[in-house]
Amino acid sequence: MTDRGLPDAETIEAVLASHEGAWGAGLRVLSVRDLSPGLGQAAVLGVSAACPPDGRPARWIVKIPGWGHRSLLDSRDSQLARREAHFFGSDIPGLLPRGLATPPDATLVSHDGLAWIVMRDIGTALQRPWTPAAATTTALRTALLYVPGASRPDLLDTPWLERAGYAAYAHHIPAGHDNLDALADDPRLKALFTREQVHALHTCLDAAAELNSRAATLPTTLVHGDLTPRNAGLDADDALVLIDWEHVGIGPVGFDLGTLVSLYRAFGGHGELDEPALLQSYGQAVSDLADTDLRPSAALGFATVHLTWGLHLRLGPGLTAVRQGLHGKTPGDVAPHLDDIRSGCLRALSWASAAGVDAAGH
Structure with missing residues (x-):
């Protein structure tokens, strides 16, 4: 398991500001919650943000595959840490027919050598x-x-x-x-x-x-x-x-x-x-x-x-x-x-x- 600390609000705001996405320019991160699942191998963060131009609040998920978590599942899949980023970077999500969906506005960004998947929170x-x-x-x-x-x-x-x-x-x-x-x-x-x-x-x-x-x-x-x-x-x-x-x-x-x-x-x-x-x-x-x-x-x-x-x-x-x-x-x-x-x-x-x-x- 890695000793890498989870990104804080300031880091997330800076990373998103340096990339184009549906969050737009001038986004302000208000709070960050660690939603990482107990068995997952990724960091999953719930981000509450004020979005331009009117500053209305929005909820995003920032997922960082391959964060280093290990569990008794002991996955021996060499592609596990990269596959979801490959998926969202491919044309497969766009081929899903009506009746199937992925989280809206899923976007890949890169920071500190890792792929981040940023997407709308679909908690509802x-x-x-x-x-x-x-x-x-x-x-x-x-x-x-x-x-x-x-x-x-x-x-x-x-x-x-x-x-x-x-x-x-x-x-x-x-x-x-x-x-x-x-x-x-x-x-x-x-x-x-x-x-x-x-x-x-x-x-x-x-x-x-x-x-x-x-x-x-x-x-x-x-x-x-x-x-x-x-x-x-x-x-x-x-x-x-x-x-x-x-x-x-x-x-x-x-x-x-x-x-x-x-x-x-x-x-x-x-x-x-x-x-x-x-x-x-x-x-x-x-x-x-x-x-x-x-x-x-x-x-x-x-x-x-x-x-x-x-x-x-x-x-x-x-x-x-x-x-x-x-x-x-x-x-x-x-x-x-x-x-x-x-x-x-x-x-x-x-x-x-x-x-x-x-x-x-x-």
Whole structure:
């Protein structure tokens, strides 16, 4: 982790004054808040500013990728610190169809050898409650990510786009096996899964190479790569507004819906989701866009994300954090994290047969 201090109001004001952008000349920074996420590798600052010519207040976000934060996620993606800046510097945002959006006025500036992404604060959209109805709308909007690659096939060859994101955390598989083996000897955790469930989870972890190989053969689409309720919101027109594009890439159809559903409850969603119904809505929508039946492929991509991305995160860094006391030591502190690990893993197991994994050992 770096010792670099976060930019203060004076520095931000000077940097923006030296670059052209929608903030205009003469902007005055009134206050700065550190909004950096606990697991992110970027500095994220909320900036309140008085903007010319009338000095009316405006809210901006300044994001500085690659700030140096590290976490148990231990991303081994060499492009992670640069990909979002590449994205906003490319023509991809302009290719997103109606119904999809990025934060308005996103602009790249450079300071002290680092790229800064400056954009309007879209907190209003991000703070709308997540409900099953919102998830259904999001499933339909997510299908629209198929459009840029269909209209510009060369786009899918862009070298900095992430590929095989479902395998991004496969390096946590050994830790996942170790954590599962340790449950029986931990009084706090031994009731987390039954013996049969532990066996099934080991089986799914061992199936990663097979799952990845199968996913690599599926029809592809542009993917956000980290589509969760924390990184998405519906605006007043029900357009899906997406932030945090560090994992933007190429992936199998169904990928983004799988990440949304996997972390829906953990990241603020209310109510129970009907996963098959959401998948049906997405699969039909993306099939209509492609003018071919992609529903079986979308189902396999969706199930694969549950069993790779979802399991690897929960059984690796997720359980490690609990065992190391990083979420606190009282039952109340740990309970929501254990609830997500248990419910997320069991929902993943429910899709094992759809992904071609015999988790029951038949």
